[in-house]
Amino acid sequence: MDGLESTRRIREFEHTKAHRPATVIALTGLASEDVQREAYASGIDVFMTKPVRLKTLEDTISNIDSESAKTR
Structure with a gap:
Protein backbone atom coordinates (compact mmCIF):
# COMPACT_ATOMS: atom_id res chain seq x y z
CA MET A 1 0.00 0.00 0.00
CA ASP A 2 1.42 3.39 -0.91
CA GLY A 3 1.07 6.67 0.98
CA LEU A 4 -1.90 7.83 -1.06
CA GLU A 5 -3.90 4.70 -0.32
CA SER A 6 -2.84 4.84 3.32
CA THR A 7 -4.08 8.42 3.56
CA ARG A 8 -7.41 7.53 1.93
CA ARG A 9 -7.89 4.76 4.50
CA ILE A 10 -6.95 7.06 7.37
CA ARG A 11 -9.46 9.66 6.16
CA GLU A 12 -12.18 7.02 5.80
CA PHE A 13 -11.48 5.75 9.33
CA GLU A 14 -11.59 9.30 10.73
CA HIS A 15 -14.88 9.92 8.94
CA THR A 16 -16.61 6.71 10.03
CA LYS A 17 -15.42 7.02 13.64
CA ALA A 18 -15.98 10.81 13.83
CA HIS A 19 -12.34 11.40 14.79
CA ARG A 20 -10.59 14.73 14.43
CA PRO A 21 -8.45 14.60 11.25
CA ALA A 22 -4.75 13.93 11.70
CA THR A 23 -2.32 16.07 9.74
CA VAL A 24 -0.70 14.03 6.99
CA ILE A 25 2.58 15.21 5.45
CA ALA A 26 3.77 13.61 2.21
CA LEU A 27 7.52 13.60 1.70
CA THR A 28 8.28 12.21 -1.74
CA GLY A 29 10.74 12.19 -4.60
CA LEU A 30 7.90 12.53 -7.12
CA ALA A 31 7.46 16.17 -8.06
CA SER A 32 4.91 16.12 -10.90
CA GLU A 33 1.76 18.19 -10.67
CA ASP A 34 -0.34 15.07 -11.27
CA VAL A 35 1.16 13.34 -8.23
CA GLN A 36 0.67 16.47 -6.13
CA ARG A 37 -2.96 16.78 -7.26
CA GLU A 38 -3.60 13.11 -6.47
CA ALA A 39 -1.97 13.55 -3.05
CA VAL A 52 13.87 18.81 2.01
CA ARG A 53 16.05 20.76 4.38
CA LEU A 54 15.64 19.63 7.98
CA LYS A 55 14.91 23.23 9.03
CA THR A 56 12.06 23.43 6.51
CA LEU A 57 10.57 20.20 7.83
CA GLU A 58 10.96 21.37 11.43
CA ASP A 59 9.23 24.68 10.60
CA THR A 60 6.39 22.87 8.85
CA ILE A 61 5.81 20.59 11.82
CA SER A 62 6.04 23.52 14.25
CA ASN A 63 3.43 25.44 12.26
CA ILE A 64 1.11 22.44 12.31
CA ASP A 65 1.61 22.04 16.07
CA SER A 66 0.86 25.74 16.59
CA GLU A 67 -2.34 25.57 14.54
CA SER A 68 -3.40 22.37 16.31
CA ALA A 69 -2.89 23.97 19.72
CA LYS A 70 -5.20 26.84 18.73
CA THR A 71 -8.08 24.45 17.97
CA ARG A 72 -7.89 22.45 21.20
Whole structure:
Protein backbone atom coordinates (compact mmCIF):
# COMPACT_ATOMS: atom_id res chain seq x y z
CA MET A 1 0.00 0.00 0.00
CA ASP A 2 1.42 3.39 -0.91
CA GLY A 3 1.07 6.67 0.98
CA LEU A 4 -1.90 7.83 -1.06
CA GLU A 5 -3.90 4.70 -0.32
CA SER A 6 -2.84 4.84 3.32
CA THR A 7 -4.08 8.42 3.56
CA ARG A 8 -7.41 7.53 1.93
CA ARG A 9 -7.89 4.76 4.50
CA ILE A 10 -6.95 7.06 7.37
CA ARG A 11 -9.46 9.66 6.16
CA GLU A 12 -12.18 7.02 5.80
CA PHE A 13 -11.48 5.75 9.33
CA GLU A 14 -11.59 9.30 10.73
CA HIS A 15 -14.88 9.92 8.94
CA THR A 16 -16.61 6.71 10.03
CA LYS A 17 -15.42 7.02 13.64
CA ALA A 18 -15.98 10.81 13.83
CA HIS A 19 -12.34 11.40 14.79
CA ARG A 20 -10.59 14.73 14.43
CA PRO A 21 -8.45 14.60 11.25
CA ALA A 22 -4.75 13.93 11.70
CA THR A 23 -2.32 16.07 9.74
CA VAL A 24 -0.70 14.03 6.99
CA ILE A 25 2.58 15.21 5.45
CA ALA A 26 3.77 13.61 2.21
CA LEU A 27 7.52 13.60 1.70
CA THR A 28 8.28 12.21 -1.74
CA GLY A 29 10.74 12.19 -4.60
CA LEU A 30 7.90 12.53 -7.12
CA ALA A 31 7.46 16.17 -8.06
CA SER A 32 4.91 16.12 -10.90
CA GLU A 33 1.76 18.19 -10.67
CA ASP A 34 -0.34 15.07 -11.27
CA VAL A 35 1.16 13.34 -8.23
CA GLN A 36 0.67 16.47 -6.13
CA ARG A 37 -2.96 16.78 -7.26
CA GLU A 38 -3.60 13.11 -6.47
CA ALA A 39 -1.97 13.55 -3.05
CA TYR A 40 -4.26 16.42 -2.10
CA ALA A 41 -7.28 14.55 -3.48
CA SER A 42 -6.32 11.60 -1.24
CA GLY A 43 -6.45 13.84 1.82
CA ILE A 44 -2.80 14.74 2.28
CA ASP A 45 -2.43 18.11 4.00
CA VAL A 46 1.16 19.05 3.20
CA PHE A 47 3.08 17.91 0.10
CA MET A 48 6.87 18.18 0.20
CA THR A 49 9.35 17.07 -2.46
CA LYS A 50 12.78 15.69 -1.58
CA PRO A 51 15.34 16.89 -0.91
CA VAL A 52 13.87 18.81 2.01
CA ARG A 53 16.05 20.76 4.38
CA LEU A 54 15.64 19.63 7.98
CA LYS A 55 14.91 23.23 9.03
CA THR A 56 12.06 23.43 6.51
CA LEU A 57 10.57 20.20 7.83
CA GLU A 58 10.96 21.37 11.43
CA ASP A 59 9.23 24.68 10.60
CA THR A 60 6.39 22.87 8.85
CA ILE A 61 5.81 20.59 11.82
CA SER A 62 6.04 23.52 14.25
CA ASN A 63 3.43 25.44 12.26
CA ILE A 64 1.11 22.44 12.31
CA ASP A 65 1.61 22.04 16.07
CA SER A 66 0.86 25.74 16.59
CA GLU A 67 -2.34 25.57 14.54
CA SER A 68 -3.40 22.37 16.31
CA ALA A 69 -2.89 23.97 19.72
CA LYS A 70 -5.20 26.84 18.73
CA THR A 71 -8.08 24.45 17.97
CA ARG A 72 -7.89 22.45 21.20
